[in-house]
Amino acid sequence: MALPTEEQITEKLTAVIDPELRRNIVELGMVRSIEIKPEGQVDVTVSLTTPGCPIRSHFQDAVVSQVSSLEGVTGVGVGFDVLSDKEKGDLQQMLGRNKLPQGALAQVQNVICVSSGKGGVGKSTMTANLAAALQAEGHKAGALDCDVYGYSIPRMLGVDEKPDVNGERKIIPPESASGVKTMSIGYFVEGNSAVVWRGPMLHKAIQQFLEDVAWEELDYLLLDLPPGTGDVAMTLAQLLPQAKIVIVTTPQPAAQSVARRSAEMADKVDLEVMGVIENMSGFTTPTGETFSIFGEGGGKLLADELGVPLLGTIPLSEELREHADEGRPLVIEEPDSPAGKAIIDTARRIIASTPRELPMLQAEVPAAPEPPKMGKNARELPVLQ
Numbered sequence: 001m002a003l004p005t006e007e008q009i010t011e012k013l014t015a016v017i018d019p020e021l022r023r024n025i026v027e028l029g030m031v032r033s034i035e036i037k038p039e040g041q042v043d044v045t046v047s048l049t050t051p052g053c054p055i056r057s058h059f060q061d062a063v064v065s066q067v068s069s070l071e072g073v074t075g076v077g078v079g080f081d082v083l084s085d086k087e088k089g090d091l092q093q094m095l096g097r098n099k100l101p102q103g104a105l106a107q108v109q110n111v112i113c114v115s116s117g118k119g120g121v122g123k124s125t126m127t128a129n130l131a132a133a134l135q136a137e138g139h140k141a142g143a144l145d146c147d148v149y150g151y152s153i154p155r156m157l158g159v160d161e162k163p164d165v166n167g168e169r170k171i172i173p174p175e176s177a178s179g180v181k182t183m184s185i186g187y188f189v190e191g192n193s194a195v196v197w198r199g200p201m202l203h204k205a206i207q208q209f210l211e212d213v214a215w216e217e218l219d220y221l222l223l224d225l226p227p228g229t230g231d232v233a234m235t236l237a238q239l240l241p242q243a244k245i246v247i248v249t250t251p252q253p254a255a256q257s258v259a260r261r262s263a264e265m266a267d268k269v270d271l272e273v274m275g276v277i278e279n280m281s282g283f284t285t286p287t288g289e290t291f292s293i294f295g296e297g298g299g300k301l302l303a304d305e306l307g308v309p310l311l312g313t314i315p316l317s318e319e320l321r322e323h324a325d326e327g328r329p330l331v332i333e334e335p336d337s338p339a340g341k342a343i344i345d346t347a348r349r350i351i352a353s354t355p356r357e358l359p360m361l362q363a364e365v366p367a368a369p370e371p372p373k374m375g376k377n378a379r380e381l382p383v384l385q
C-alpha cells in the first residue's frame with residue numbers, strides 16, 4: 001500500500017490544536033520532525049512550550065488520531081521535546097507579546113486566588129489547608145502569600161526556613177512538611193515588622209513572586225490574596241489572565257454584601273469566579289448539638305447569586321485554629337475531623353472542576369475518524385531533552 005507523504009501528514013496535523021495558544025501545531029512551528037518508515041510506521045516529534053504532561057497526553061492522542069486516519073499508516077509514534085528559548089521567543093513574537101505563559105509559571109497548571117471581602121474570615125487558613133489537601137490528594141501544590149500586609153502562610157504551614165537562590169538566580173520556594181511549596185513576603189522581612197507598600201512596589205513584589213520563583217511543575221498554585229478589592233487583584237489579572245478566584249465568606253447573610261466585593265473585583269479585572277467557600281459555619285459541641293454562631297446560608301446565597309458552585313461548608317473548629325497556629329494543617333493532622341473532611345471535600349471539588357484539558361478543545365479539534373487498531377506498532381517515543 002502507498003505510504004502517505006510528509007505533506008499529507010502535515011495537513012492532518014493542522015487539526016491538532018494547542019489548547020493554550022488556540023492555534024494548530026503546524027502554524028505554531030511545533031512539529032519538530034516527521035519520519036515515515038517503509039512499513040507504514042510514522043513517528044512525529046512535537047515541541048512543547050512547557051514539559052507539562054496533561055498537555056502532552058492531549059497532543060499524543062490528537063496526533064495519533066489524525067495521522068492514523070491516513071491510508072497506509074500502520075503505527076504512529078509520538079515523541080516530545082521542548083522549544084528552545086529562542087524558538088519560544090520567536091513564537092511569542094508571532095503571537096504578540098504576553099500570550100505565552102511567562103517564566104517560572106509556565107509549568108503551573110492552575111492558578112487559584114483565594115479571596116474575601118474582609119479579613120478574618122479564614123482565607124489564609126483555607127489557602128494553607130487546601131494546598132496541603134491538594135498535595136495529599138496527589139497533586140503538586142504551592143501557596144503564595146500575596147497578603148503582603150498580613151502574611152501568614154509560612155506560619156500556618158510551619159515553614160521557618162528562608163528561601164535559597166538556585167544557579168539560575170531563581171528563588172527556591174521552601175517546602176512545608178506536607179510538601180507544599182511556599183512563598184511569602186514574610187521570608188524577606190525581619191521578625192514581625194510591617195511592610196509599608198506603595199502601589200508600584202507591591203506590583204513589583206508580586207510580579208517577582210510569580211516570575212522569579214522556581215515553582216517548577218505544579219498542578220495548583222493557590223494565592224492568598226489581601227482582603228477586599230485593589231491593587232493586587234489588578235496586578236494578578238494582568239500577569240495571570242487565566243487565574244480563577246475562589247471567594248471565602250462567613251455564613252451570616254449580611255456578610256454577603258462584603259464578599260460580593262471580591263466578586264465585583266473579579267468581574268472588573270475579568271477573572272473567572274470558580275466558586276464560594278463558606279467558612280465558620282455551625283459549631284457542633286462534643287454532645288452533638290449544633291449552633292449556627294455566625295448565622296446560616298450566606299455561602300449558598302452568594303454562590304447562587306453569582307451563579308457559581310458552593311465548593312464547601314467548613315464548620316467552626318477549635319482544632320483547625322490550633323493546628324494552623326502550630327503550623328500543622330488540620331487536613332494532615334486530623335483528616336477525619338469534621339472540618340478536616342470538609343476541607344478535603346472542598347479540595348476534591350476544586351480538582352473535579354479544573355479539568356486537565358480545557359473544554360474548548362473539543363470544539364476546536366475537528367472530529368477525527370476512528371483510528372485503526374495500532375496493535376503492537378503503536379509506541380511512545382522517549383522524551384528528548
Ligand SMILES: Nc1ncnc2c1ncn2[C@@H]1O[C@H](COP(=O)(O)OP(=O)(O)O)[C@@H](O)[C@H]1O
Pocket residue numbers: 116118119120121122123124125126152279280281314315316317318320321322324325339
Ligand atoms: N473554621 C474555623 N474554625 C475556627 N477558627 C477558624 C476557622 N477558620 C479560621 N479560623 C481562625 O480565624 C482566624 C482568622 O483566620 P485567617 O485564616 O487568618 O483569616 P484571613 O486570612 O481571612 O484574615 C485565625 O485565628 C484562624 O485560626
Ligand SMILES: [Mg+2]
Pocket residue numbers: 123124125147150152
Ligand atoms: Mg490572612
